[in-house]
Amino acid sequence: MSRSVKKGPYVDEKLLKKIAGKKPQESGVIKTWARASQIAPEMVGFIFGVHNGKSHIEVFVTEDMVGHRLGEFSLTRKFVKHGGKMQKEQDLAKKDAELAAAKSAKAATETPVGAKK
Helix, strand or coil, rough: CCCCCCCCCCCCHHHHHHHHHHHHCCEEEEEEEECCCECCCCCCCEEEEEEECEEEEEEEEHHHHCCCCCHHHCCCCCCCCCCHHHHHHHHHHHHHHHHHHHHHHHHHHHCCCCCCC
C-alpha cells in the first residue's frame, strides 16, 4: 500500500542532513540503516552503504531509482544453489565435456611436425 499523497514521500531526516551541502564526487560511502527511506532527487550521484542485516551493501543512486526505497537495492537474503549431490555431478559432467571440446579443437588447429604449409 502506498503512502498518502497529503503526507508526501518518507525521506529520513538524518540521511538528508548527511548529504546536505556535499557534492557526490567528494563524499565517500554514506552508511545508513534507513532501508524504508525513499530516494529523493537530491540523492542522485551519491553512494549509500545500505545495511542488509549483516553488512552494508554499496548502492550508487541513479535517476531511475528516484521514488524507490533504499532497501530495494540491498538484498537481505542470499540465494543458495538448489540440487545437492545430483547437481554437482551434472556440473562436473558439463565441465568435463567443455574441456574435451577445447582439447579437440586445439588438436585440430595444430599442424603435424612434418607437414608443409
